[in-house]
Amino acid sequence: MNNYTIIDKAALAVSSAAMLVGIVVLGVVETLAGSPHSPAPVTNDAGEVIATPLISANIRTGFVLAGVLVLLLWAVYRVAAVRPTDDSTETTPVSAD
Amino acid sequence: MATNTTDRISNGLDVSSAFSYDVSGVLPAYWLAMLRVITGWWFFHAGVTKLLESGLSYSYGPMYLQGMDGTVLGPLPVWMGNNLAWLIEPGVPLGETLIGLGLMAGVLVRLASVFGVFFMALFWVGNAGFTNGVVNSDLMGLLLFITMAVLATGRYYGLDAVIEQLSVVERHPRLKYLLG
Numbered sequence: 001m002n003n004y005t006i007i008d009k010a011a012l013a014v015s016s017a018a019m020l021v022g023i024v025v026l027g028v029v030e031t032l033a034g035s036p037h038s039p040a041p042v043t044n045d046a047g048e049v050i051a052t053p054l055i056s057a058n059i060r061t062g063f064v065l066a067g068v069l070v071l072l073l074w075a076v077y078r079v080a081a082v083r084p085t086d087d088s089t090e091t092t093p094v095s096a097d
Numbered sequence: 098m099a100t101n102t103t104d105r106i107s108n109g110l111d112v113s114s115a116f117s118y119d120v121s122g123v124l125p126a127y128w129l130a131m132l133r134v135i136t137g138w139w140f141f142h143a144g145v146t147k148l149l150e151s152g153l154s155y156s157y158g159p160m161y162l163q164g165m166d167g168t169v170l171g172p173l174p175v176w177m178g179n180n181l182a183w184l185i186e187p188g189v190p191l192g193e194t195l196i197g198l199g200l201m202a203g204v205l206v207r208l209a210s211v212f213g214v215f216f217m218a219l220f221w222v223g224n225a226g227f228t229n230g231v232v233n234s235d236l237m238g239l240l241l242f243i244t245m246a247v248l249a250t251g252r253y254y255g256l257d258a259v260i261e262q263l264s265v266v267e268r269h270p271r272l273k274y275l276l277g
Contacts (some may be wrong), residue, residue: 021135021224022231023231023236027230027231027232027239037230037233038227038229038230039227039230040225040227040228053156056260057169057225057227058167058168058169059169060231061168061169061222061231062169062219064231065169065170065218065222067245068218070212071243072211072214073216075211075274078274079271086184
């Protein structure tokens with residue numbers, strides 16, 4: 001990350017934060033809130049919904065996909081804005097010992 | 098086939114090192130290649146069986162998207178199902194097959210992985226199998242494709258390692274964003 005700018009670091013931070021909020025943070029909240037402990041409604045044998053999740057699956061999947069989208073947009077930005085300098089790279093094979 | 102990259106970054110981005118994991122031993126390289134090939138087979142099998150059974154007319158694809166009403170993706174998948182059936186019916190089996198082939202052979206792995214993320218995002222949201230939480234097999238598949246792209250797994254026992262040495266790639270180093 002030595003040559004990463006503040007834009008790069010911010011994009012990675014926002015992306016990882018969004019994914020972790022959607023998966024872990026809201027998962028903890030939902031677990032502590034009681035049944036159901038997952039973002040799917042609980043039904044009885046008749047198929048009637050007897051308990052709904054505190055946090056909608058749409059909110060949690062939205063956070064995660066937003067994180068993925070930020071990652072994708074950051075990659076596009078890197079392709080468009082950062083000039084490759086690969087001609088200054090030496091690549092040497094490593095023996096498999 | 099594993100590579101150890103010595104960098105002399107002068108100005109800008111060294112594409113080889115930016116996406117690579119410092120794999121100095123044979124075991125990590127072997128395992129990244131294994132993950133890549135198995136992930137590739139997963140998609141190749143899904144795609145080629147659709148091709149064998151439905152050809153280029155995979156009508157379940159648009160139907161699946163039309164059923165994705167009320168998801169976090171809003172009206173987009175339903176609109177795609179209603180208006181892009183001409184693209185989705187051949188696109189799903191062909192896309193899965195090509196993504197799988199790319200990963201198994203290690204060709205254009207990063208490009209294939211981006212499309213894999215797109216497919217898995219739709220599967221994860223559309224299947225909505227959240228009974229045991231949001232971290233399910235669909236999300237793990239999505240994360241696998243991101244891993245394939247970030248770690249440049251095509252360089253380990255994959256043809257991207259050879260392709261990256263071609264003169265056309267040397268002349269157009271931005272191509273390395275799609276390889277590796």
